Amino acid sequence: MSQRTRLLADYDPQGFYCELLGAPEECGRSNSRQASSIGTIIGRLDRLNLKTLRRRARDAERELFNLGITFTVYSESQSIDRILPFDVLPRILSAEDWRTVETGVKQRIAALNLFLHDIYHGQKALKDGVVPRELVLGNENFRPEMVGVDLPGGTYVHIGGIDIVRDVDGRFKVLEDNARTPSGVSYVLENRQLMLRTFPDLVDRVALRRVNDYGLRLHQALAEVAPDGAGGEACVVLLSPGIFNSAYFEHVFLAREMGIPLVEGRDLFVEEDRVFMKTVTGPQRVDVIYRRISDAFLDPDVFNPKSVLGVRGLMRAYARGNVTLANAVGTGVADDKAVYAYMPRLIRYFLDEEPILDNVDTHICAEPEGLAYTLDHLKDLVVKPVGESGGYGVLIGPRAKAADIVKRRRELKADPANYIAQPMVRLSVCPTLTAEGIEARHVDLRPYAVTGRDTWVLPGGLTRVALTKGSLVVNSSQGGGSKDTWVLEK
Amino acid sequence: MKNNLLARFAENIFWLARYMERAENLARILEVTGAHSRDDQGHQDWTAILEMNADMERFREHHRRVTVRSAARFYVLDQDNPTSIVFAVMMARENARSVRHLISTEMWTQINMLHARLKELGGRDIVPTRLAGLCGDIKEACQAHTGITEGTLYQDEGWSFYWMGKAIERADQTSRLVDIGHRRATLSGHAFDSLALESHWTVMLHSAAGYQAFCRTHRVRMHPSEVLDFLLLGRRFPRSIATCLDEAHAFMARLRDLHGVDVERAGLPLLDGLKARLIATRLEDVVNGGLHDFIDDVQRQLTAFTSELARSVFGHDF
Numbered sequence: 099m100s101q102r103t104r105l106l107a108d109y110d111p112q113g114f115y116c117e118l119l120g121a122p123e124e125c126g127r128s129n130s131r132q133a134s135s136i137g138t139i140i141g142r143l144d145r146l147n148l149k150t151l152r153r154r155a156r157d158a159e160r161e162l163f164n165l166g167i168t169f170t171v172y173s174e175s176q177s178i179d180r181i182l183p184f185d186v187l188p189r190i191l192s193a194e195d196w197r198t199v200e201t202g203v204k205q206r207i208a209a210l211n212l213f214l215h216d217i218y219h220g221q222k223a224l225k226d227g228v229v230p231r232e233l234v235l236g237n238e239n240f241r242p243e244m245v246g247v248d249l250p251g252g253t254y255v256h257i258g259g260i261d262i263v264r265d266v267d268g269r270f271k272v273l274e275d276n277a278r279t280p281s282g283v284s285y286v287l288e289n290r291q292l293m294l295r296t297f298p299d300l301v302d303r304v305a306l307r308r309v310n311d312y313g314l315r316l317h318q319a320l321a322e323v324a325p326d327g328a329g330g331e332a333c334v335v336l337l338s339p340g341i342f343n344s345a346y347f348e349h350v351f352l353a354r355e356m357g358i359p360l361v362e363g364r365d366l367f368v369e370e371d372r373v374f375m376k377t378v379t380g381p382q383r384v385d386v387i388y389r390r391i392s393d394a395f396l397d398p399d400v401f402n403p404k405s406v407l408g409v410r411g412l413m414r415a416y417a418r419g420n421v422t423l424a425n426a427v428g429t430g431v432a433d434d435k436a437v438y439a440y441m442p443r444l445i446r447y448f449l450d451e452e453p454i455l456d457n458v459d460t461h462i463c464a465e466p467e468g469l470a471y472t473l474d475h476l477k478d479l480v481v482k483p484v485g486e487s488g489g490y491g492v493l494i495g496p497r498a499k500a501a502d503i504v505k506r507r508r509e510l511k512a513d514p515a516n517y518i519a520q521p522m523v524r525l526s527v528c529p530t531l532t533a534e535g536i537e538a539r540h541v542d543l544r545p546y547a548v549t550g551r552d553t554w555v556l557p558g559g560l561t562r563v564a565l566t567k568g569s570l571v572v573n574s575s576q577g578g579g580s581k582d583t584w585v586l587e588k
Numbered sequence: 589m590k591n592n593l594l595a596r597f598a599e600n601i602f603w604l605a606r607y608m609e610r611a612e613n614l615a616r617i618l619e620v621t622g623a624h625s626r627d628d629q630g631h632q633d634w635t636a637i638l639e640m641n642a643d644m645e646r647f648r649e650h651h652r653r654v655t656v657r658s659a660a661r662f663y664v665l666d667q668d669n670p671t672s673i674v675f676a677v678m679m680a681r682e683n684a685r686s687v688r689h690l691i692s693t694e695m696w697t698q699i700n701m702l703h704a705r706l707k708e709l710g711g712r713d714i715v716p717t718r719l720a721g722l723c724g725d726i727k728e729a730c731q732a733h734t735g736i737t738e739g740t741l742y743q744d745e746g747w748s749f750y751w752m753g754k755a756i757e758r759a760d761q762t763s764r765l766v767d768i769g770h771r772r773a774t775l776s777g778h779a780f781d782s783l784a785l786e787s788h789w790t791v792m793l794h795s796a797a798g799y800q801a802f803c804r805t806h807r808v809r810m811h812p813s814e815v816l817d818f819l820l821l822g823r824r825f826p827r828s829i830a831t832c833l834d835e836a837h838a839f840m841a842r843l844r845d846l847h848g849v850d851v852e853r854a855g856l857p858l859l860d861g862l863k864a865r866l867i868a869t870r871l872e873d874v875v876n877g878g879l880h881d882f883i884d885d886v887q888r889q890l891t892a893f894t895s896e897l898a899r900s901v902f903g904h905d906f
Contacts, residue, residue, distance in 0.1 A: 166700040354689035376903045377592035
C-alpha cells in the first residue's frame, strides 16, 4: 500500500446519497458498485493527489476562459465575461440509473406534448377535470393565438429540459419541467470536451456514453418537423436576441454544432406569410426556427409591440403552417410550477401509464387542503412562487428566519394560487473540489430531450452543483457551478 | 443543403478583418515611431500621427502635451478612443463574436486571448523603454491572427469577404502612412534638407514594412517619387495600394463567379476606377504639390466603395 494520502480519504457525504459512492450505508464499504466501472474510476480518482487536482482545475478554468465559454454580464457599458464555475470531479450515473431517467423523461415529454395539444384543441383534460380550467386558461403563458393551430408531429416541446434531483434513498424525482427554452446544454458538451483533455487518464478504457452528436440529433429533429412544403432539405436557423444576451455563447455553440445560420430578428422578414432571411445574394426561404427568444418578443404585431427582437408577421406565417417554431408558442403553460403539480395525473390520463419518475411531493396552495397543509407545516416546507425562475422568492422553511415565515404566511393568505409547497428534499451530493479540499456538495441533474417525430435523450445532462457549503441552490445566477455527467455504457 | 451567407455576417467578417488589420498597422506605426522619435523633434512625429487620424481634439481632452507617454496611452490603452489599438481589437472581437459560429475556433480563441491581454495592460506596460517591444508583440499577434485565418477559415463567401476587408483596410492604411510621412516632412523644420527628408521616407517605409523590399529594388538615395511609386503602385509589394486593389478585385470576382453576389452593383466599378486613376497619376507632380489632396481622394474612394458594399450587399438597403 502507498503511504500517500488518498484523495477521498477524508471525504464525508454527511449522510446524504452520494452520486459517486452510493447510499449512505454503502459508503466506504466494498459493494457491487465498486466492482464495476464506477469502482475503477473511484480508484483512479483516489490515486490523484490534491495538488495535481488543483493544478488541473486551474488549467481547465483558464481554457474555458480562453475559449470564451462564458456567460456575459453587462453593466454600465462594460461587459464582463464570466465562466460558469466548473468542478473537475465528475458525476457518474450507472447504465441502470440512466435507463430510469431516460424512459422517465421520454414519458414526461410525451405527456407534455399531448397535454399542450389538448389545451389548444379539444381541451378534454380540462373538461374531464384533470387540471383546473382557470389554471390553464387563466395562465399568463396560455396563448389564445395557438388555439386550433396544428403543428407538425403534434410536437410542442422540441427541446425539453427536465430538472431532476435524487433523494436520500437514491430515488430520482422531478423538480421542474422546462418546456420553453431550456439552456445549458452547451456546457454539457464543452465540459466533456474539457474533461477528456484534462483527465485522459481517468476515462482510459472506461465505456462512457458519448454526448458529441447532440448537434446532429437536434438538427435532424428540427428538420423532421419542417412544414410540409419545405421540400427536400429544410432551411433551419437559430434565432437569438444577439450578442448582448447572457446565453449568446450557447446560441453560437448550437448554431455551429448544427452548421446552421445564427440569425437575429433583423435578419428575417415575412412576405406573403412566408419567412425569409437576408443573405448576400438576396432573400432565402426559412423553414424551421429554433428560437431562443421568448413568446412575448417574437412578433411585435401580436405580442409586445415594442419588441425589436422579433419579426413582424411571424405569427401569421406560423399559424398558416409556413414555418415551424421550436419550441412551439404557448408551451409556457406546461412548465408552470402549478401545472407541474398535476403532471403525474396528466401522465396517467394521457398515456394510461404510471409515472416512471415521481414528482417531489407537491402541495398546491390554490387547493384548500394544500393551503391548509402548507400553513400548518410552513417550518418544514419549501414554498415557491409559481411564476419565478432561477431560485428567486423561494422560502426554505427549515432554514428561514421567523420573520420571513410570518411574511410568507401573509403572502400565502393573500394570494394562495401563486404558491406551491414541497417538503425539503435532502438532495444527493457529489465529492467536489473546494478551498478546503474534497467536500460533499449538493447537485441536481438536467437531462435534455430532443423531439422531432420521436424523442431522444442526451445521455447525461447538466449536473449543477451548489458550490457553497450546505447550500441547496444550484442556479448559476446564485453561485452554482457545473460538473461533467458521465453515463456508463454498462 | 446550401445556406447562403447572411448579409449581416458578411459585414461582420469584413470588419473583423479590417479591425485586425488596423490594429496591426497602428502597432507597427507606434513601434517605428517609438524607435525613431527619440530626438528633440520626436513630438512632431506623434503630432503628425494625431493630426493624420484627426485625433488632436479628442487627444487634447485628456492630455496637455504630446509626448511618447501621452500618445502611447492614447493609442494603445485608451478604450474610449476609437482609433486606439485596444479599441480596434475590441471591435474585431465583437465582430468575431457575432460570427463565432462561422469562423474557426482557433481564430476566435486567439482574438479572445489577445483582447483579454490588452484589457489587462496598464501604464507600466507603455513606458518608453517597453513601448516598441509591446507594439512588436501586438503586431505579431495580429499577424498570427492572419496566419490562423489563412490556415483554418473555411473558404466560402465569408472567406472572400474577410480577405476583401483586409485588402481594403491595407490600401486605406498605406494611404494614411503616405499622408503621415508627408506631414512629418512638412512639419519638420528641416523640410528642405534632403537628408532629413530622406529619414522621413525611411520611417515611412519601415512603417509599411517595406523598407527592405524597397532597398532591394531601388538605388541608395531615396527619391520621394520612387518611394511613392513603391507604396502606391509597387507590384509584388503586399501593402501597395495597387496590389491591395487587385486583391480586392479578385475577391469580388470570386463572390460574383462562385457565389452569385451582384458585385457590379456593389462597387466593383468604383474599385476599378480608383485603380485606373492611380495608374494615370503623375507622381512627380503630386510630390511637388497636392499630395495630401490626392491621398484624401483615394481615401474618399475607398470609403465610397465600403458604403456601396454596405448598401447593396450587407443589407443596409434591403
